Amino acid sequence: MSKSLRELKPGEKAVVVKVCGEGAVKRRLVDMGITKGVEVFVRKVAPLGDPIEINLRGYELTFRKSEAANILVECEAE
Amino acid sequence: MSLKFALVGNPNSGKTTLFNEITGSTQYVGNWPGVTIEKKEGRVKRLQEDVRIVDLPGIYSLSPYSMEEIVARDFILDEKPDVIINIVDATNIERNLYLTTQVVELGIPVVVALNMMDAVEARGDRIDVRKLSVELKLPVIPMSASKGQGVTEIVDAALEAADGTPGKSEDVVSAVYDEAIAGYIFRVADEIAGNSAGYGRQNSCWTAIKLLEADTGVLKKVNLAEDDLQKLTEYRNILEKEYDNDMETIIADNRYRYVTGITGITVRKKAPGHHLTVSDKIDRVVTNRLLAIPLFFGVMLLIFRITFGTVGSLITGKVGNLIKGTFTGWVAGLLKEAGTSDWLNALILNGIIGGVGSVVVFIPQLMILFFFLSLLEDTGYMARGAFVMDRFLRKLGLSGKSFIPMLMGFGCSVPAVMSTRTLENEKDRRLTIILTPFMSCSARLPVYLMFAGAFFSRNQDLVVFSIYILGIVVAVLSGILLKNTVFKGQTAPFVMELPPYRLPTLKSLMIHMWERLKDFLKRAGTVIFAAAAIIWMLQSFNFSFHMVEDPGQSILGAVGGLIAPIFKPAGFGDWKSAVALITGFVAKESVVSTMGILHGVAGSGDNAALGVALRSVFTPLSAYAFMAFTLLYLPCMAAFATIRKELGSWKWTFFTVGYQTGTAWIAAFIIYQAGRLAGLG
Numbered sequence: 170m171s172k173s174l175r176e177l178k179p180g181e182k183a184v185v186v187k188v189c190g191e192g193a194v195k196r197r198l199v200d201m202g203i204t205k206g207v208e209v210f211v212r213k214v215a216p217l218g219d220p221i222e223i224n225l226r227g228y229e230l231t232f233r234k235s236e237a238a239n240i241l242v243e244c245e246a247e
Numbered sequence: 248m249s250l251k252f253a254l255v256g257n258p259n260s261g262k263t264t265l266f267n268e269i270t271g272s273t274q275y276v277g278n279w280p281g282v283t284i285e286k287k288e289g290r291v292k293r294l295q296e297d298v299r300i301v302d303l304p305g306i307y308s309l310s311p312y313s314m315e316e317i318v319a320r321d322f323i324l325d326e327k328p329d330v331i332i333n334i335v336d337a338t339n340i341e342r343n344l345y346l347t348t349q350v351v352e353l354g355i356p357v358v359v360a361l362n363m364m365d366a367v368e369a370r371g372d373r374i375d376v377r378k379l380s381v382e383l384k385l386p387v388i389p390m391s392a393s394k395g396q397g398v399t400e401i402v403d404a405a406l407e408a409a410d411g412t413p414g415k416s417e418d419v420v421s422a423v424y425d426e427a428i429a430g431y432i433f434r435v436a437d438e439i440a441g442n443s444a445g446y447g448r449q450n451s452c453w454t455a456i457k458l459l460e461a462d463t464g465v466l467k468k469v470n471l472a473e474d475d476l477q478k479l480t481e482y483r484n485i486l487e488k489e490y491d492n493d494m495e496t497i498i499a500d501n502r503y504r505y506v507t508g509i510t511g512i513t514v515r516k517k518a519p520g521h522h523l524t525v526s527d528k529i530d531r532v533v534t535n536r537l538l539a540i541p542l543f544f545g546v547m548l549l550i551f552r553i554t555f556g557t558v559g560s561l562i563t564g565k566v567g568n569l570i571k572g573t574f575t576g577w578v579a580g581l582l583k584e585a586g587t588s589d590w591l592n593a594l595i596l597n598g599i600i601g602g603v604g605s606v607v608v609f610i611p612q613l614m615i616l617f618f619f620l621s622l623l624e625d626t627g628y629m630a631r632g633a634f635v636m637d638r639f640l641r642k643l644g645l646s647g648k649s650f651i652p653m654l655m656g657f658g659c660s661v662p663a664v665m666s667t668r669t670l671e672n673e674k675d676r677r678l679t680i681i682l683t684p685f686m687s688c689s690a691r692l693p694v695y696l697m698f699a700g701a702f703f704s705r706n707q708d709l710v711v712f713s714i715y716i717l718g719i720v721v722a723v724l725s726g727i728l729l730k731n732t733v734f735k736g737q738t739a740p741f742v743m744e745l746p747p748y749r750l751p752t753l754k755s756l757m758i759h760m761w762e763r764l765k766d767f768l769k770r771a772g773t774v775i776f777a778a779a780a781i782i783w784m785l786q787s788f789n790f791s792f793h794m795v796e797d798p799g800q801s802i803l804g805a806v807g808g809l810i811a812p813i814f815k816p817a818g819f820g821d822w823k824s825a826v827a828l829i830t831g832f833v834a835k836e837s838v839v840s841t842m843g844i845l846h847g848v849a850g851s852g853d854n855a856a857l858g859v860a861l862r863s864v865f866t867p868l869s870a871y872a873f874m875a876f877t878l879l880y881l882p883c884m885a886a887f888a889t890i891r892k893e894l895g896s897w898k899w900t901f902f903t904v905g906y907q908t909g910t911a912w913i914a915a916f917i918i919y920q921a922g923r924l925a926g927l928g
Contacts (some may be wrong), residue, residue, distance in 0.1 A: 191493070195496070200345070236740060
């Protein structure tokens, strides 16, 4: 079942399926390690509601929900 | 034999610390041509021979999308360093090795400095360094730059690599990429890239990959023939169809898969991936939903307390006495001996030492601010600030990264503007620099206190507070306005790492602080010197170049009289106010001192007398309008010089200053006229 990373809540884990979008933003996300098959963990949401913080490949990455909407993930059964 | 090393690595990988360890005081900071990115070069200090090392900007990748990446790759391709020292943060090894895979394709010998091994051990993780070296086919030197360990070894490894031959990039390509992809890479390398005028044989594989990715930078440089371009498009389409993705992502996928394959067999983590590290635990408080924002303001308040409170003012007082008393006396003595003319004496003692002195007196406090700024940056706290405030700052057309700079602006615009260097997006940086001075700096406070005391004695606090709020409101409105006009365009994406909290060494903090100070003195020094001298001369001479006692008869007085009418609609159209505002360019506190001089109540430090004088010229309404103007108009010459340096162009500097002063006038005008209409006098 595929959904976007934006829909995930803090504490949820998922595996990246695909990064949509194009150009510099997409390249940036991919460069930071958001590629097919990588496991991501949603750490938290910023106090004002945006951006979100995820843990992947052993480090913490933040980006906006609008960018998260472009990342398709598959949820793991916990 | 002169060697050149290039230092490449991710941001926050400890690159600067390593660079400092290797070069020590031999380093010097400049600018990469054409861009406002710092260029750091130095000599390997412990060696006799001339071995230079260049610190390239911290980058995550070699894409054509950001200035830092372009600067880094252009340097490697054009300047052809002998060895690349690739610093890899061992606590973040996958993402760091991703860059390594790209660097290796450039055909230059690479040695890997595996940094932060102490942190790895502290976490209980294990890395098989020897195996890693075998898998990567590169020398890998474990080290801990902050502890000074491994630095000698990495330099030795680099020297060795300079003598040897780099691995064949064809082997690298075969190892990293799928067979199908590698096949096309070789095809492009043979048929197209190898012939191209732009690059040599040694990096034809890298060029081939970039061409397949349709990299704009490389395409421009290589300048292919039409049928070559067609072949490229054909190959690209085949691969994109087969892998159901765009070429850049396909390549990146392959690289990360290769990296993960290696780390899988060489890195053993003690705890599962998202296990809470110490940093994460700290962040539970720092980016906590309820505590985060109060905490940031609290920290800033503490910093300002220390800087401007008892400690700061004590130091300032001592330095002030040193300059006004001892130093001035000493110079006066020298001048007397030299027998220089009176006006030259006055220029040097009053104009230059006086004017420049007012800035020098502030330097200890400036250094304290630089120190705290470095502390905020190097610990990783700034990144948290950006994360927490991003949503709010987006309303101003900025991103969270502008938060700390603007918050700093409440103390002083100089370090605030300097700290905008962390903003990679040019437009964002410019807009932040324009808006930051609206955050009322500490130097403007004496003006508010003077006027609030004289006209709103019962509501002083409230009035001063309202001025600060006015500054923020104007910043927000300006942001919206400018973002829709001059700085129109896509908002830069906000994809930012939260590096683990690190305790910077005192040494690196001092180096950081000292660099900023040097920067400031070099740049602001000349501007401040010139401005102080010029303004002093304008207020001491009349048009026949005779010295005058009464500034009212000087050139500046005449200029003041000339422009005073402009301020009439804003409520303060008298020449003394105009002159005071002009001297505010030297230092904002000068507005008060000049007013004192011009109204004949100077020197006593007696605010009551000045208050009386002001009440005969201003009304409460016009006083408030004057305060608003002081809040918003152009900053002092020190800030002006810093802004010029950071913006890198006179055009933008004058735009900034013009916009601020224009806004100041409009605000004062609206306040005064609206107040009149409302019958507030």
